[in-house]
Amino acid sequence: EDDIFILALESSCDETAASVTKNGLEVLSNVVSSQVELHKKFGGVVPEIASRKHLELLLPVIDEALEKAGLEFADLDAVAATYGPGLVGGLLVGLTAAKAISLSLEIPLIAVNHIAGHIYANFIDNPEIKKPLICLTISGGHTDLLYFEDLKGYEILGRTRDDAAGEAFDKIARYMGLGYPGGPAIEKAAQNGNPEAVDFPRAVMNDNSFDFSFSGLKTAVMNYINNQKQKNIKINKADLAASFQEAVIDSLSSKLLEAVEKYNIKSVVLSGGVAANQRLREIVASKMKELEIDFYYPSLELCTDNAAMIGAVAYYQYLDRDFASLAISADPSLKL
Ligand code: KG4
Numbered sequence: 001e002d003d004i005f006i007l008a009l010e011s012s013c014d015e016t017a018a019s020v021t022k023n024g025l026e027v028l029s030n031v032v033s034s035q036v037e038l039h040k041k042f043g044g045v046v047p048e049i050a051s052r053k054h055l056e057l058l059l060p061v062i063d064e065a066l067e068k069a070g071l072e073f074a075d076l077d078a079v080a081a082t083y084g085p086g087l088v089g090g091l092l093v094g095l096t097a098a099k100a101i102s103l104s105l106e107i108p109l110i111a112v113n114h115i116a117g118h119i120y121a122n123f124i125d126n127p128e129i130k131k132p133l134i135c136l137t138i139s140g141g142h143t144d145l146l147y148f149e150d151l152k153g154y155e156i157l158g159r160t161r162d163d164a165a166g167e168a169f170d171k172i173a174r175y176m177g178l179g180y181p182g183g184p185a186i187e188k189a190a191q192n193g194n195p196e197a198v199d200f201p202r203a204v205m206n207d208n209s210f211d212f213s214f215s216g217l218k219t220a221v222m223n224y225i226n227n228q229k230q231k232n233i234k235i236n237k238a239d240l241a242a243s244f245q246e247a248v249i250d251s252l253s254s255k256l257l258e259a260v261e262k263y264n265i266k267s268v269v270l271s272g273g274v275a276a277n278q279r280l281r282e283i284v285a286s287k288m289k290e291l292e293i294d295f296y297y298p299s300l301e302l303c304t305d306n307a308a309m310i311g312a313v314a315y316y317q318y319l320d321r322d323f324a325s326l327a328i329s330a331d332p333s334l335k336l
């Protein structure tokens with residue numbers, strides 16, 4: 001009877017999602033209705049279309065999540081929704097629905113940060129993960145190094161001072177004419193390249209911080225390309241992609257390693273889109289193996305946007321009585 005059932009909603013981008021979780025990390029249902037096909041012909045997510053689609057899909061998705069969990073509205077202990085960061089129209093659809101459910105069922109409303117959701121997705125896959133742990137969150141908008149004593153909260157050790165890691169991949173890929181999203185395009189182009197072909201700078205912070213910086217590297221790559229063009233030297237795209245990728249991975253993994261050495265931790269976790277990078281995974285995996293530290297990255301299903309990860313965060317907020325008032329609004333540029 002002490003089990004806590006939370007209905008969680010996610011609608012920050014182009015996935016309409018609802019999930020029921022039991023005691024945080026046990027996922028009873030995880031329904032995701034993707035709008036990807038709808039937006040494809042426009043070459044990206046169209047916010048107006050996305051919010052209208054969320055409005056249309058959300059209630060059926062909630063019904064399906066409850067049905068798959070074998071529960072009814074009356075069984076719920078709390079309702080959670082992503083309130084940022086993301087597209088304001090979509091966020092408002094999920095948050096408003098959660099408010100209505102909270103009000104009518106007289107259960108707490110929990111407002112969840114989407115980025116925290118991506119991090120907690122790891123803990124759903126690996127509930128037995130040993131703590132304390134360090135998590136490196138690397139996406140198109142974030143580069144955050146986090147310390148978790150337990151799963152109840154985190155301390156930010158470092159973050160990027162300029163571009164996010166994924167943003168650097170996207171910008172350089174565009175500059176090289178490799179298309180969007182840049183990360184997978186660079187990784188593919190780098191496959192047959194020599195990572196030591198061009199010696200790009202690794203940003204060094206001389207202040208003992210765990211912060212990152214990628215704008216210097218970005219400028220160096222652009223200067224290199226322009227220089228070669230001026231000299232009429234043909235650029236080897238594979239070598240260039242591999243050298244750039246290596247510089248990013250080197251910056252990420254060396255900072256991560258420094259933090260691992262300083263803090264007495266048991267596990268290291270990657271999250272965010274850049275965590276899909278195979279070379280990064282291999283390099284971190286081999287270093288953690290040497291140090292005998294457990295290493296995890298998320299499964300594909302929980303890596304992309306979903307509501308189970310929102311439910312996981314919501315459970316720990318529930319334990320803390322960290323509830324939102326009905327007056328809360330969406331925050332499109334919410335930080336971690
Ligand atoms: O977490 P995510 O899917 O979305 C948010 O930004 O919230 O991350 C997307 C980012 C993009 O910048 C993309 O280029 C990068 O992750 N990315 C990669 C790879 N796959 C996606 N970066 C490097 N290597 C990859 N294989």
Ligand code: ZN
Pocket residue numbers: 114118304305
């Ligand atoms: Zn996301």
